[in-house]
Amino acid sequence: xxxxxxxxxxxxxxxxxxxxxxxxxxxxxxxxxxxxxxxxxxxxxxxxxxxxxxxxxxxxxxxxxxxxxxxxxxxxxxxxxxxxxxxxxxxxxxxxxxxxxxxxxxxxxxxxxxxxxxxxxxxxxxxxxxxxxxxxxxxxxxxxxxxxxxxxxxxxxxxxxxxxxxxxxxxxxxxxxxxxxxxxxxxxxxxxxxxxxxxxxxxxxxxxxxxxxxxxxxxxxxxxxxxxxxxxxxxxxxxxxxxxxxxxxxxxxxxxxxxxxxxxxxxxxxxxxxxxxxxxxxxxxxxxxxxxxxxxxxxxxxxxxxxxxxxxxxxxxxxxxxxxxxxxxxxxxxxxxxxxxxxxxxxxxxxxxxxxxxxxxxxxxxxxxxxxxxxxxxxxxxxxxxxxxxxxxxxxxxxxxxxxxxxxxxxxxxxxxxxxxxxxxxxxxxxxxxxxxxxxxxxxxxxxxxxxxxxxxxxxxxxxxxxxxxxxxxxxxxxxxxxxxxxxxxxxxxxxxxxxxxxxxxxxxxxxxxxxxxxxxxxxxxxxxxxxxxxxxxxxxxxxxxxxxxxxxxxxxxxxxxxxxxxxxxxxxxxxxxxxxxxxxxxxxxxxxxxxxxxxxxxxxxxxxxxxxxxxxxxxxxxxxxxxxxxxxxxxxxxxxxxxxxxxxxxxxxxxxxxxxxxxxxxxxxxxxxxxxxxxxxxxxxxxxxxxxxxxxxxxxxxxxxxxxxxxxxxxxxxxxxxxxxxxxxxxxxx
Ligand code: MOS
Numbered sequence: 001x002x003x004x005x006x007x008x009x010x011x012x013x014x015x016x017x018x019x020x021x022x023x024x025x026x027x028x029x030x031x032x033x034x035x036x037x038x039x040x041x042x043x044x045x046x047x048x049x050x051x052x053x054x055x056x057x058x059x060x061x062x063x064x065x066x067x068x069x070x071x072x073x074x075x076x077x078x079x080x081x082x083x084x085x086x087x088x089x090x091x092x093x094x095x096x097x098x099x100x101x102x103x104x105x106x107x108x109x110x111x112x113x114x115x116x117x118x119x120x121x122x123x124x125x126x127x128x129x130x131x132x133x134x135x136x137x138x139x140x141x142x143x144x145x146x147x148x149x150x151x152x153x154x155x156x157x158x159x160x161x162x163x164x165x166x167x168x169x170x171x172x173x174x175x176x177x178x179x180x181x182x183x184x185x186x187x188x189x190x191x192x193x194x195x196x197x198x199x200x201x202x203x204x205x206x207x208x209x210x211x212x213x214x215x216x217x218x219x220x221x222x223x224x225x226x227x228x229x230x231x232x233x234x235x236x237x238x239x240x241x242x243x244x245x246x247x248x249x250x251x252x253x254x255x256x257x258x259x260x261x262x263x264x265x266x267x268x269x270x271x272x273x274x275x276x277x278x279x280x281x282x283x284x285x286x287x288x289x290x291x292x293x294x295x296x297x298x299x300x301x302x303x304x305x306x307x308x309x310x311x312x313x314x315x316x317x318x319x320x321x322x323x324x325x326x327x328x329x330x331x332x333x334x335x336x337x338x339x340x341x342x343x344x345x346x347x348x349x350x351x352x353x354x355x356x357x358x359x360x361x362x363x364x365x366x367x368x369x370x371x372x373x374x375x376x377x378x379x380x381x382x383x384x385x386x387x388x389x390x391x392x393x394x395x396x397x398x399x400x401x402x403x404x405x406x407x408x409x410x411x412x413x414x415x416x417x418x419x420x421x422x423x424x425x426x427x428x429x430x431x432x433x434x435x436x437x438x439x440x441x442x443x444x445x446x447x448x449x450x451x452x453x454x455x456x457x458x459x460x461x462x463x464x465x466x467x468x469x470x471x472x473x474x475x476x477x478x479x480x481x482x483x484x485x486x487x488x489x490x491x492x493x494x495x496x497x498x499x500x501x502x503x504x505x506x507x508x509x510x511x512x513x514x515x516x517x518x519x520x521x522x523x524x525x526x527x528x529x530x531x532x533x534x535x536x537x538x539x540x541x542x543x544x545x546x547x548x549x550x551x552x553x554x555x556x557x558x559x560x561x562x563x564x565x566x567x568x569x570x571x572x573x574x575x576x577x578x579x580x581x582x583x584x585x586x587x588x589x590x591x592x593x594x595x596x597x598x599x600x601x602x603x604x605x606x607x608x609x610x611x612x613x614x615x616x617x618x619x620x621x622x623x624x625x626x627x628x629x630x631x632x633x634x635x636x637x638x639x640x641x642x643x644x645x646x647x648x649x650x651x652x653x654x655x656x657x658x659x660x661x662x663x664x665x666x667x668x669x670x671x672x673x674x675x676x677x678x679x680x681x682x683x684x685x686x687x688x689x690x691x692x693x694x695x696x697x698x699x700x701x702x703x704x705x706x707x708x709x710x711x712x713x714x715x716x717x718x719x720x721x722x723x724x725x726x727x728x729x730x731x732x733x734x735x
Pocket of ligand 1: 701
C-alpha cells in the first residue's frame with residue numbers, strides 16, 4: 001500500500017502540550033476543596049499489626065481522618081473483586097484489609113489532611129506496633145525450594161533428548177546468570193486525584209497504562225455501577241509496566257473520597273515507588289551443546305524467579321530459547337521461589353529482557369569456545385521456523401538486522417582476541433547480541449467521528465505512556481480519510497471511550513491502530529456513499545474503490561472532486577459516527593509472529609578503576625512497518641538507555657536483615673544519566689508482513705531493550721577477558 005502519512009516522521013501531536021505544561025498528569029488536576037492523603041508504610045516485612053495509634057496524627061489541626069484496617073470494614077472478601085485484567089494466578093494484595101503484613105513498605109494507613117504537607121507530617125506521627133515474624137527475602141537461599149507454578153504462558157514442549165545430546169556434544173557451555181530485582185522508576189511517580197461530583201459519582205484521574213482495567217477494579221472493589229465512576233489518564237510520565245495493574249494509591253484515594261465525601265489526592269513518594277511490583281530477581285542456567293563447527297546440538301534453559309507469597313508471577317523467559325535458534329534437543333524449566341516481597345510485575349520486555357540476556361551471553365561464550373565470530377555463529381544456527389510451535393515465521397528479517405547493524409558499526413574491523421583493542425589507557429570491547437519479542441495483537445475498539453466542518457475525532461480507551469499512541473492514531477486516521485493532520489484529534493485515556501486493552505506487550509499500535517483504521521474506513525464508506533448520491537455529484541459514476549480522499553476532498557480519479565464539508569452540508573448530515581472492533585485475524589494462527597533486533601555495542605573499560613562506559617550502540621530492528629520513524633526511533637533509543645541501565649547500573653538492593661529494598665531513591669538506585677549515554681544509532685530494516693495485522697506493524701514497545709544488556713556484557717568480556725555473569729556489571733565485579 002502506498003501511504004501519505006503512515007511511515008512519515010510526524011512530530012508528536014501532543015508534543016507542544018507536553019513541553020508547555022498544558023499536558024496535565026494525574027496528580028495535577030485541581031478542584032476546590034481537594035484534600036490530600038499520605039500513605040504510612042510498614043517497617044517490617046512480615047508479621048501482624050498489634051496496635052496502631054493514630055491519636056497524635058488525628059490531633060494535628062487540619063487532619064481529617066486516618067484510615068487503617070481497623071476503620072475500613074466492609075471491603076469485599078472474594079479474590080475475584082481484586083483481580084485485575086493482568087493479575088497473575090493467586091490472591092491479589094488488599095490494602096488496609098486486615099492486620100497482616102506481607103511485605104516491607106506495605107501501606108498500613110492513609111492520613112488525610114487539608115494539605116499535602118500536613119498529611120505527610122501527621123503520617124510521621126502514626127505509631128505502629130508489630131508482632132514480627134521471620135521473613136525470607138534472599139533468592140539465593142530460597143531458590144532450592146522453588147516450585148513449578150501454573151504458567152501464564154505455558155513452557156514450550158521439550159524436543160528430542162536434550163540431556164543426552166548435551167552430554168555427547170563436542171563443545172559445551174554450562175553457565176549461570178543472575179539478574180537482580182529492578183524497579184521501573186518512571187519520571188512521574190504514581191498518584192491519583194479523585195474528584196467527587198455533587199451526586200456522589202467519581203472522576204478518578206490516575207496514572208495508569210489501562211483506564212478500563214482500573215475502572216473495572218475500582219467498580220468491583222467499591223461496588224460502583226460502571227457509569228458512576230470514570231477513570232481518566234490523558235498523559236502518563238513513563239510507566240514501563242508499573243502501570244499495568246491498579247496500584248494501591250488509587251485504591252486508597254477512592255476509599256478516602258467515598259468515606260469523607262470529598263475530593264482526595266494520593267501521590268506516592270519516590271521511596272514508596274519501591275514498595276510495589278518490580279522486575280523479579282532471577283537465577284538462570286544455560287547449557288549449550290554444539291558441534292566443533294558451532295551447530296547447536298542441545299539447549300537447556302532453566303530459570304528461577306522470585307515471587308510473592310500471595311501471587312505466582314510468571315513471564316515468557318525460556319520460551320525465546322526454544323525459537324530463536326535452530327535446535328532439535330531442547331529442555332526448559334522455569335520455577336518460582338516465594339519471598340516476603342510484593343508480587344513482581346512486568347517490566348520493560350518482561351521475561352525476554354533477562355531470558356534473552358542469558359541466552360545471548362551463552363551464545364557469546366559458545367562463539368569463544370568454537371573460535372567463531374559471534375555473528376557467524378548466529379547465522380549458522382539461524383531458525384527458519386518457530387520450532388516451539390512448528391510453524392513458519394510470518395516474517396523475519398533478522399539476517400538483515402545482523403548485516404546492517406554490523407556494517408554500520410564496523411564489526412569487520414574487530415580483533416576477536418579479548419584485551420586486544422585499546423584507546424589510550426582504556427580497554428575497548430565490541431560485543432553483539434540479538435533480540436526478539438512477540439508481535440501480539442489484542443481485540444480493541446475505536447470510534448471515529450467526522451463533523452460537518454470536516455474535522456475528525458478518533459478515540460479509544462487506550463493509553464499513551466510516551467510511546468506515541470496519540471500521534472499514530474492521528475496518522476492512521478489522516479491516512480484513511482485524507483484529512484490534514486491538524487483537523488484530526490485523537491482521544492484516549494478515558495474509561496468511557498471505546499473498549500481497549502491495557503497499553504502493554506507492545507500490542508497497542510497493532511491493536512488500537514487497526515481499530516482506528518477500521519473505524520475510519522467505515523466513515524470513509526459512508527462519506528463516499530453520501531457523495532455519490534448528491535444531486536449532480538461529481539462522483540456519480542465512480543466506483544467507491546476508485547475514489548481517492550486527499551486534502552479534505554473526495555476525488556473521482558477523472559479530475560473531478562468535492563470537498564468533505566460540501567458533502568456533509570449538502571447531504572444535511574451533522575456527523576458521521578462509526579465504531580469498529582478489530583480482532584486478530586485467524587491467519588495469524590498459522591505463524592510464529594515476532595519482531596527481531598541485532599545490537600552491537602562498544603564499551604571502554606578503565607582497568608585501574610573498573611568503570612565501564614558504553615561509547616557506541618548500533619541497533620537494527622525488524623518490526624514490520626514502521627508507522628512513524630521519529631517516534632519509533634525515540635522509543636527504541638529510550639529502550640537502549642534502559643538496556644544500558646540493566647547492564648551497568650540498575651539494582652534494587654534488599655537488606656535481608658530487615659527485608660526491605662534499601663536503594664529506594666534515585667541517588668542509590670542508579671539509572672543511566674546523560675554522562676552514561678553516548679552514541680546510539682537505530683536502524684529500521686525493511687520488513688513486510690501481511691499476516692500480523694492490516695497495518696503490517698509489529699510494535700516497538702519492548703524489542704528495543706531485549707539483547708542490549710547481553711551485547712554490553714559481551715563487549716565487556718571482549719574488552720577485559722572477564723566474563724561477568726551477574727548484572728549489573730559494576731566496577732567491584734571487574735576489579
Ligand atoms: Mo510493558 S512491561 O507490557 O508496559
